[in-house]
Amino acid sequence: MAEILRKYRSLIVTVLLLIFSLTSLYSHHQPQEERSAMERATVWLTTPIQKAIVYIWAGVGIIWDSYFDLVDARQLAGENGYLLTLSNLRIRELEAVESENARLRRLLEFKQRHPYKYLPARIIGTDILGQFRTITINIGADDGVPQLAPVVNGDGVVGRIYALSSHSARVLLIIDQNSSVDGVILRTRSRGIIQGNASDERLECKFAYSLRTEDIEVGDEIVTSGIDRSFPPGMPLGRVEQVFRSEGGIFQDAIVHPAVDFTRLEEIMVLISTETQH
């Protein structure tokens, strides 16, 4: 008997399970509130797992949504940053245009005060070594620039042409130590020579060879005298900053602050003829 049971064990188990299933199906249809203890236990054990999954899912959903919100916010911030950069660039452009307008207006006023023939020019280079105070401009002999022609901007005298090529020219600034321009004190008409006296620290000139007896005061305006025939008379050179009167000599010196701001030199004009234009 035991051997038969062992031999047909699987068949017996299967048949018993099927009989149990079929009997349970036919015998009762339990109402919902009369669930078996086994079923209640299953539900009781399952509920925490399913609740945990729902909570985890909700948490993941929140993180996921937050992530996309963050991505959107970052994208928006990026776009805003881009627009802000564009706006800033536009503002800079407008400021540059405004500044250029102001400089051109000053050039125009200068031209009205000194109605000669000019050629407009732009600076295309400066002295790389820094030993000489020179600049390179974008016009040359082919454009009608003569050798030693005066160069000015809206504020006053910049320098003069000293090296000329066909399409560019080098300008020796009045602050270079090799430069000298004949000038007069506008208030007293006292004469002297404006010499370049620039150092690394200061971009200035020196008013030299003025007699000790001449009346020079701090703040006096110095303009070109026109006697050297290089520059027409009356063009601003600078203002006296300091006066030195030595004990023995016959001359006095003065430190002159140039009329032109050489650190912000952009649009300039080359004076090609002193014939007046109206």
Next chain:
Amino acid sequence: MKNIGIVIFAFVVFAVGGSLFHLLGFSYFRPDLLCIIVSYLSMRRDWTSGILISAICGTFFAFHHGTPAAFFIMDSIFIFFFMRLCLLRLNLRHLPFMAGFTFVSAIASQMFITLLLDLFYRTDQQMSPELIIRVLFVASATAVFAFPLMLLMQRLEEFLTPVVRDNYLLK
């Protein structure tokens, strides 16, 4: 120990699957988890223990679904027999083949359940295109999820199997 492990695993899988596939919003693409577990058991257990564990799993599955346990006990016995015969005939002992073959067993299981429902509850379910589509979706999902689940069960069994080491010093 391995059997208890598999039953607990099935219990957790049914609980997790019941919530997860609902949350994922898959309407048809839901694997027949009972089919996967019974298919695995069909090749990894002998007849008696395999049928018994399958029946227990079927009971849990029924409790999870709130349906009479008898349906899924019969269903699990049917899947066990079906898979056992098919896999032995086709000699599909490797896990990937077994997992792939759950596509067929899932179709068979769905048809069997439909037949049982029709038989006992007179649902008069017609062989409509919707039914075929639903069955195919379930079978596809079963085949997709079968391999990872079977692999997990295999790892669990390996973990629960005590390792016997030879003591070479005594030889």
